[in-house]
Amino acid sequence: ETGVTQTPRHLVMGMTNKKSLKCEQHLGHNAMYWYKQSAKKPLELMFVYNFKEQTENNSVPSRFSPECPNSSHLFLHLHTLQPEDSALYLCASSQESTTQETQYFGPGTRLLVL
Amino acid sequence: SQQGEEDPQALSIQEGENATMNCSYKTSINNLQWYRQNSGRGLVHLILIRSNEREKHSGRLRVTLDTSKKSSSLLITASRAADTASYFCATPHTGKLIFGQGTTLQVKP
Numbered sequence: 001e002t003g004v005t006q007t008p009r010h011l012v013m014g015m016t017n018k019k020s021l022k023c024e025q026h027l028g029h030n031a032m033y034w035y036k037q038s039a040k041k042p043l044e045l046m047f048v049y050n051f052k053e054q055t056e057n058n059s060v061p062s063r064f065s066p067e068c069p070n071s072s073h074l075f076l077h078l079h080t081l082q083p084e085d086s087a088l089y090l091c092a093s094s095q096e097s098t099t100q101e102t103q104y105f106g107p108g109t110r111l112l113v114l
Numbered sequence: 115s116q117q118g119e120e121d122p123q124a125l126s127i128q129e130g131e132n133a134t135m136n137c138s139y140k141t142s143i144n145n146l147q148w149y150r151q152n153s154g155r156g157l158v159h160l161i162l163i164r165s166n167e168r169e170k171h172s173g174r175l176r177v178t179l180d181t182s183k184k185s186s187s188l189l190i191t192a193s194r195a196a197d198t199a200s201y202f203c204a205t206p207h208t209g210k211l212i213f214g215q216g217t218t219l220q221v222k223p
Binding site for chain 1 (some may be wrong): 144145147149154155156157158159163202204206210211212213214215216
């Protein structure tokens, strides 16, 4: 248990659906991250939020829409996804968004797009 | 090309043996981190080594860093079946942590 929770743990959706992934951290951290992990590929950073402000958008398609209402919660809104978006989506948090900080990961949401 | 690349991609050993994984990177760094991931789960931080450190220990883990060769190694001594997982190095690059593709370690009982 790392102090970062994610829901749902598994999600199957059609290409026309709209769904949201939720992440919550109980560590008092100020930075939160979304990563995508596909088979045979390195972990890909998608978004970074620091003190609720988005500081990084790693050229992510607009069908992925993040939301950070406060430092403890992070959402990833999904709409009109493609089958190639099927992956494990990992949320992480750290005290600050510097590269010297340890990141704490949630268990991930396994997404399948049909 | 990757900022951090692990070698080997896969490693299979018997319980009790030592496991060594290597990470090479391309640009100058001020620290390097190692993470572990059990199948289908999130990553767990193992150890951070700073650029002015050559070696660091944590329990059965030993990490070395050679900044002249731009490489790091993770040694797991006296491996256990529970060490079966993927291991990733992470290096800072352009203000972000970049993860390698990982080494998949299987420890057979």
